[in-house]
Each structure stands twice: as C-alpha cells, then as structure tokens.
Amino acid sequence: MRIKPVLFTLLLAGIALSAAAQTDANAIDKYFQQYVNDNRFSVVYISPKLFQMFGKLDVGVLDMDNDTEAQAVMDMIKDLRGLRILTTDENVAEFYKEAKAKINTKEYETLMTVREKDGNQVEFLVRESENKIAELLLLAGGPGADEFVLMSFVGLLDLNKISRLAKEMEK
C-alpha cells in the first residue's frame, strides 16, 4: 500500500525526536521533576558561575586542613560544570529503590556498588561521552541507612583525582 512509507517516516521522525529530547534531561532532572517541591527533600545546586567564583575565595577563610587538600579540591572544581545534591532522611530505603529504578541504565553505567554491613548502600554511576566521564552519580541509601543522597557531578571527571582527595583530607 502506498500509505506505508509515509507512515513509517512519520513514526521514525517521532521516535528520533523524542529520543533526542529524552537524552537532554539528566538523571537528577528527571528525578527532581518529581520531588523538587517536596519538603522532605533538601536540594542544593551549584552552578558553573559559583564554581568560577571559588577562585577568588581566600583559602584561609575556608577552614581547610592543609594546602594540598585545597589544591586538590580546586583542581577538581576546574573540571566541574555543575553539582546537584538531593537528600532526605525520610523513607530512605524506598527513595533509594525508586531512584535506582528511575535511572536509565542505557545512559548510566554502574561503576561500583558498595554495600555496607549496616545495610547502607552506595552506588556510583557514570555517564560517558566520547570515552570520558561526563557525569558521575552518587546514590546512597538503602535499608538501614539514615540518609538518602543523590549527587550528580557534571563535567569531565577524573576518578583518580577524586580518589586522591580522600587521602588528602585524612592527612
């Protein structure tokens, strides 16, 4: 039938457009849409503009334990384009479960899952673009945890740098 090609083109166009639209929103956006106005959650957003202002801050005021730590933090902030944090201490287990289910596993790949003895779970997920990490998600909660945390670091991240930071902080 002659109608078919037209139909398929239309549908394909529709699918392509909607797929393009979907990838724009990041995981937290999608999750936030539901809870942004929910009083149970506390929300923090740090914009690229704020990151830029960090450079002008007086390190002395910042209550840093040592200079190398400040250096490490500053070093990483250079790479960051945005930070979003969503936390709550209610219904921790449930929100954790829901968030896990909502995150598009095609887009985000699980980097590691840490399961602690008290039931607290931490999951790292990454979204890659051109073989570099473009977004790091930290998802913490689970049964037994007293806080649900969803953090999204957007930017070209170096996991080694992040890992080194903890060591600097412990000094």
Added chain:
Amino acid sequence: MNNNAAIRELLDKYFEGDTSLEEENSLREFFSGDIADPALKPYKALFSFFQNEQRLQPSERLEEQFFEQLFQEDASEPKQREALLRPLRPWLMRAAMVAFLLSGCWWIYTRYQPPAPTETAAIDWSKYEPETPEEAFRITREALGKASRHLNEGTSKAIEEMALLGEMGKVLH
C-alpha cells in the same frame, strides 16, 4: 511376416489418427517385444517412449506432504472463522493502519505538547543555589569528599576481596 503387414496397416491408421484405444494398446504391446523388421524399428522407440512415460510417478512423499500441510493449516486457523473474516481482511488492514497512524500521531503529540510547560523546564535551579560562594565551596568540598571516601571504600573493598580470593586461591591450589 503376415503379422508385420497387419502392424504396418495399423501404424498407418495410427498416424492418420483413426485408431481406437484398443488398437493403440495392441500397437504398444507389439512394439514392447523384439522387432526384427528395420522399417518398424523407429516406431519401437516411439511406443516404448509412450509406455515408459506411462510409468512416471511423483515421489511417494508428495501426497504425504500435502496432507501434512493441510492438517497444519487446519489446526492453525479455524476454517469457518477464516471464511468469515476473509472479505473483511482488507478493511481490517486499513483500519489497523489508520489506528496505528493515529496512535503514532497522538504519541508524538503528547510527547511534544505538554512537556514544555510542565516537565522539562520545570526546575528553577537558582532557587537551590547556596547564598555565598563560601557556602557553595564548603558544600562542594563535602560532596567531593563524600564521593571520594565512598569511592575509596569501594576500591579498597574490592582490593580486599581480590586479596581474599587470592588467599583462597592459594589454599585451594
């Protein structure tokens, strides 16, 4: 031979198209035997050919295959219902296509119309920004620290486990 003369006569009749089926049968019978007369030899080939062709048969499996196919078809679609649907089928197809097209349009429409106001641009992130850069820095540092700690926790656990596996490997080997 007397017989040969009769056969020639019959042959002529045959080529004129005047023989009966019985006469044609007797010709075939005659030519199935040995033929001495060289003038009759070419006709032996012809009647042998006819006889040979009469014995050709399809392969034995053919009939079986046909009935197998028949029962499969019978089992897969009830005949009566098919007969009932047959005249409707082109229309059903068209209706299904129109429905498909409409649902496709509807799907695209619902995806594109409402999202703009309610979903995508919904979040005004500036509301959630810390008021001072100092506060922002503190939060960032904390967040990074938390991520870092968990990350190291994960890797060290993994290393521990690997080490444990290594130990077990040693015991096992």
Added chain:
Amino acid sequence: MSPESFKHQIMPLKDRMYRLALRITGNPAEAEDALQEVWIKLWKQGDHLLQIQNLEAWCVRVTKNHCIDKVRNKKPEVREWTEAVETVSWDQNPERKAEQQDTLRLIRDAIGRLPEKLQLVMHLRDIEGLTYQEIEEALEMPMSQVKVNLFRARQQVRAQLLNTGLQ
C-alpha cells in the same frame, strides 16, 4: 469435503496429474510443486468438488491450466528434462540401454518441440489413453479439434522420427 474423501477422489489421479504437469513444466521438481498447488486449489473448492460430473477431466483441466500459467509466468529459459526422469529401459544390455536412453530423449525432445496444443492432445491420448471425449472435456477443445490436433501431432513426430534417422 474431508481429507478422507479427497484422498479417495483425487489421489487416484495423482500420477496422471503429475505426468501432465511434467509434460508442461518439463521438470520433475517443478511438476511436484505445481501438483501441490493444484491440490490446494482443489481442496479449497471444498464440497463443490463433489458436484463435478467428470472429476477426472476436471482435475486434468485444472492441472493443465495451472501448469501453463506457471510456465508462462516464468522467464523463458531452456526447458530441460533432468535426469531425475528415470526412464525404464526395454533392454537389459547396458550398452543398448544407454543407446535407448538417448532414443527416448530424442523422442521426448521431438514431442517437446510440438506446439502446446498438439503436445497436450498427444500426451493425453498416447500416454494417458484417454478417449476423445475425455480429451475434449479436459482441454476444453471441440472433438474435431482434438482429432485434427492428434493427427498433426502424430504426423510431425513421425516426420522427426524418420528425419533423425532412428533405425
């Protein structure tokens, strides 16, 4: 119509239908395919089939029409009788056997070169042994035409037979 009655009414004619299909298609595999298709056609006629007076002539006719359509829809190509048409030789001596195989092929080719109508009439008469009336019905051809075509077919085959110098 039940498969049982189909088996009893139609299947006794299967050899005759096959040979006709083979005559027209010239290829055993194709003839068998055609036969399957014809049977399905007939099966779909259901109880209708039982009301047909001369079922045999009807089956021959359906087979003929189907095969002719099939051959015509096909791209023209050399119609070759494959070796699968196992010929029954009338001599047990292997040398003579091969020779006679060649003779049979010559005659088959000679008949194959006849116009379609002549071929069909000759096939039904000389191979299937049908009466003129049966041929008339099967080929939807007036009796006079049947006779004329048979006459022409036999004459032409004889001429070819004598020309090729079969001794």
